Amino acid sequence: MPKLDISLQEEQKAFDIEVVAIENQWSSSRQSHLKRPYSARTIAALRTSIHTQSSTSSTQAVKLWNQLNSHNKNGTCELTFGTTDPVAVSQMAKHQQTVYVSGALCGFSEVAIPGMDHADYPWDTVPKVVSKIVKSQLWHDQRQRQFRLRHPIEQRGGLENWDYLAPIVADGDMGFGSMTSAMKMTREFVEAGVAMIHIDDLAIGMKKFTIGQGRTIVPTSEYLDRLTAVRMAFDIMGAETLLLCRCDTDHSEFITSVVDKRDHEYVLGATKSIEPLQEYLQKAQEDGKDLKAARNEWKEKAGLATFDEAVKAVASDTEYKAYTSELSKLELPSLSTRRGLAAKTVKQEVFFDWELPRSSMGQYMFQSCVKAVVERAIAAAPLGDVTWARMDSPVWKDIVEFHSKVREVYPERLFAFGYTGDYDYGKAGFSDKQVKTLHLDLANIGVVWQVQPIWSLQGLNLVTEQFGKLWAEEGIAGYLRTVQGPALSTRPMTDGFEKLSYCGGYLADAFFETVAGEEIVEKGQAKDFKRH
CATH class of the missing domain: 1.20.5 (Single alpha-helices involved in coiled-coils or other helix-helix interfaces)
Known part of the structure; x- marks a missing residue:
């Protein structure tokens, strides 16, 4: 060498x-x-x-950054939805400024073995989908540009001119492993042309559903390390790519570790002397009892509480006031510090053991609240460009509290918000009028990017099922009446294979014409040209 x-x-x-x-x-x-x-x-x-080249990602990131800041200035928002299909993306260009690529959607349709959203698919799955969509966007941009430029300037005003290069926001989940895994995934995203990715604070391998237990988060320090690794990867590549800091702490029930004292305030412990949860569940299993019921029974017997709640339960009003007064003088007091303060200000011993409620996988029980979400979001904000607090069961007062508290520290902070597919807004107290203006009300508090992540499951499945039934019952007659007839009769014609300007017919001809030495303009408009 x-x-x-x-x-x-x-x-x-x-x-x-x-x-x-x-x-x-x-x-x-x-x-x-x-x-x-x-x-x-x-x-x-x-x-x-x-x-390393990152031009497409950087170009799209700056475009997205400008879009979001414009929305923030005007009190408006971008409303988009999730898909993995390039054909659907080509139609989104007419109404949406951005495209969302959800990890959950990719886990259903883009992997060898599909499954529920456990984020257990290969780490390069979503970047590959982003790459596929970006290539389709560039192709649509190319064929539209060529079609327009083959017409004289005086005719182009009447031609379609969509912005097919909508920036893509993609799901990076929790980074899929160690710091180096997160960096490799980030590099793949940038090379694919993504505009922004989001990284959350969930624990890898602990996404559970349907068993009556909530999500598990990682310590604040581990979350920040993830974000730092992604930011570092962007910087090494020289990319302008945006980082969306997503915090899934809301409604979390577990935390993997108590290594970070910033989390100690919210960790739950037993306030009564009782056998460990796992021993209790083991006996219940041996006796043939329902484990979910046994778990709830143990929690009630244990008197689960945070340490501060345990202090309040045994202290007099004067003692608790003295305890909280001393506590307020300290910055990020750990559990040991809290124990020391309680020993000085409260006569009665405070029993608190956060080891007893630990799960079979070692997780500590966690008490989620808006304050905990706010603190994580503020800690993460300097590393990212946009903040997203995932609230699967959004409560309006909590939403307002979260965004206002973060903006007290970062007045110009940009926010994202995700709508779930099954949330009962009426049951949560939203009137029909409030639901109609919800996106505008969110925009007024800085939520500039709003997404319905799973349209491809709920929306596309609904439409497909309806058409499948019609096709099975009526055959071609039903198709002609409901699809082909209306599509061909619209002006301009609905995009499809029959529409040469959309399907790339003119672009394909242009390649042949260029190789043959012809000018790629409409016949009768070309200047005299002699092939050399």
Whole structure:
């Protein structure tokens, strides 16, 4: 292998130039709000000699950044939905500014073995779907551009001109493993052309459904490490790609570890001396009892509470006031610090054991609340561009509290919001009028990007089932009446194979014409051209 022939001075000069370029990028209007725990010099040293290309991702990211900030300025929002189908994406261009690629959707339709959303599909699944969609977007942009430019300028005003290059927002789940796994996934996303990805604080391998238990989150420190790894990967590639910090703490029931004292306030413990939960469940199983009922029975006997709640339960009003007064003077007090304060201010011993409720997988029980979600979102904000608090059962007062509290610290913060497919808004107290204006009300508090993630499951399945029934009952007559007839009679014609400007017929001809030496304009408009 030949040795590089470069002087040390030239090497250092090139490095210093790159450091300055990185610092300039970080101080731009696009990135100046970000705060990194590392320096530009560190990132410059982590780069390869030949820079990885991230042009499509960066272009789309800046486009999305401008769109979201425009919505924020005007009090409006982007309403989009989830799909993995490039054909559907081509129609979204007429109404949506962005496209969402959900991990759950990919897990149903884009993997060898489909399944429920456990985020257990290969880590490169979603980036591959993004790549597929981006390529289709570029093709639609190309065939539309060629079709328009084959017409004289005076005719183009009447031709379709859709922005097929809608920025893609994609699901990065929890990073699919270690820091290096998250970095590799991030690189794949950037090379695929994504505009923004979201990373959440859920525990890998612990997404459970239908068993009466809530989600499991990781410690705040682990969540921040994930986000930092993704941000670092963006920076190494020199990408402008946006990072959406999604916090799934709302309605979480477990946390994997108590290593971070920022989480101690919300960890639940037994306030009564009782056998460990796992021993209790083991006996229940041996006796043939229902484990879910046994678990709830144990929780009631244990008197589950946070440490502060345990103090309040045994302290007098004066003692508890003294305890909270001392507590307020401290920044991020750990459980041991809280125990020390309680020993000084409360006469009665406070029994609290957070080891007793631990699950069979070692998780600690966690008490979710808006305050906990706010604290995580604020801690994560400097690393990302947009914040999303996932609330599967949204309560309006909680939604308002969350966004207003975050904006007290970051007044210009941009937010995202996801609508679930089965939430009962009426049961939650929303009137029909409130549901109709919900997206506008959310926009007024900074929620500029709003998504219905699972349209491809609920919406497309509904339409397909309805057509399948019609086709089975009426055959071609039903198709002609409900699909082909209306599609061919619309003006302009509905996009489809029969519409050459949409299906790429003119573009295909243009390739042949160009190879043959012809000008790719309509016949009768070409200038005299002699092939050489």
